[in-house]
Each structure stands twice: as C-alpha cells, then as structure tokens.
Amino acid sequence: KAGVTQTPRYLIKTRGQQVTLSCSPISGHRSVSWYQQTPGQGLQFLFEYFSETQRNKGNFPGRFSGRQFSNSRSEMNVSTLELGDSALYLCASSLVSGGYDTQYFGPGTRLTVL
C-alpha cells in the first residue's frame, strides 16, 4: 500500500506570495492532519480534515487554510507569506476506525520564504 505523499517536496517563495501544498493520504484513510515543524518547536498542529470537514484546528492565523476533497486528498494554503512561515510542513493521515488512531506521515514539504 502506498504511503502518504506530499507535493511539492521543496518550495521557495518570497514574502507576500501565497502557496498551496498538496497531500494524498494512504488509501482508505479518511482523516488528514497538517503540522508545521520548525527547529525547537516540535510539531505544531495546524488543522485536521475528516470527510471534507475541518474537525480540529490549531492556533494559527487565518492566513493558513486548508480543504479536503471527496477522495480524501487535502490541500493547505498559506496566503501573504511571512519569513517566519519557513518550515517543514507535514501531512499525516489516519484511518478513523472508531477507536484510537495512528497517524502516518508523509515526507513533508520544505517551504523557504525569502
């Protein structure tokens, strides 16, 4: 079974631009979560989508948004980029079986804002 895939793997943007990152979950997984990783900050939770609806949201400004499509693929958008948005953005998918889940991560998208 194919793992979680994320595109693109690397991205360089300038301040003020916007960016869209894509995530394809493991087949059959219905939940997709997004995280931001910066040095020393661990994994900061952005949001989670389940059945095309945002189910949970972290403490990030409204410039960060996402969506999920009917095939469970998800996109994350960051508008008006700031230097501090430079980070590794990770997507994770989980099955949502009714009990506790395990999240499986993609390789991440490394975003650099100049």
Place this chain on the structure above:
Amino acid sequence: DQQVKQNSPSLSVQEGRISILNCDYTNSMFDYFLWYKKYPAEGPTFLISISSIKDKNEDGRFTVFLNKSAKHLSLHIVPSQPGDSAVYFCAAENTGNQFYFGTGTSLTVIP
C-alpha cells in the same frame, strides 16, 4: 501551552547500551500514546504505541512504559544501534482523535 513535553533535547548513548527517552504530559484525558522516529528530510515514522489501560508495550528492541499517576512515559531501546540515531517524538491522543506532540529528543548512538 505545551501539553506534551520532552525535556531532554538531546541524548548520546554508546552502541549496545540502553537508550531511555522520556516524555511528560499534563492532560489526564489523554488515553493513547505514541512514539515516532524522524530522520532529517523525512516525515516521522510510527514506532510503537500504548493504551492507557496498559503500563508496558514491547516490540522487538523497543519498549514503551507508561506511568499514568506520574503522567510520564518512556521509550527504551535495547540494544541501541547507530541506525537508531534520529529525533524521537512522543505524542498523546485524546478521545477526539486529536494528537499532541512533544518537541522531540535527538538521539545519537555512538559506534
């Protein structure tokens, strides 16, 4: 507010010895705990998990211990191998399937 904490940013261990990585949490509503391993330029990989109804779970060289009263869990790696050198994240999950991650501990296993 960091609900899951890994207070040791780094740890060095000799090959063949035991590595012990620690994690503390503050929310007593967490019921499921996981450990992930992350190499540079890759996403975290799931290692091992434990439910709050257990105090120990073992998988090969990896054992996770949970002390609910102390809100503390630890990951033991025995014996440690150079390929274990990575950043280890602990995570806690609540009944709403929301995950909270620690800031990670960078393990270096010295050959």
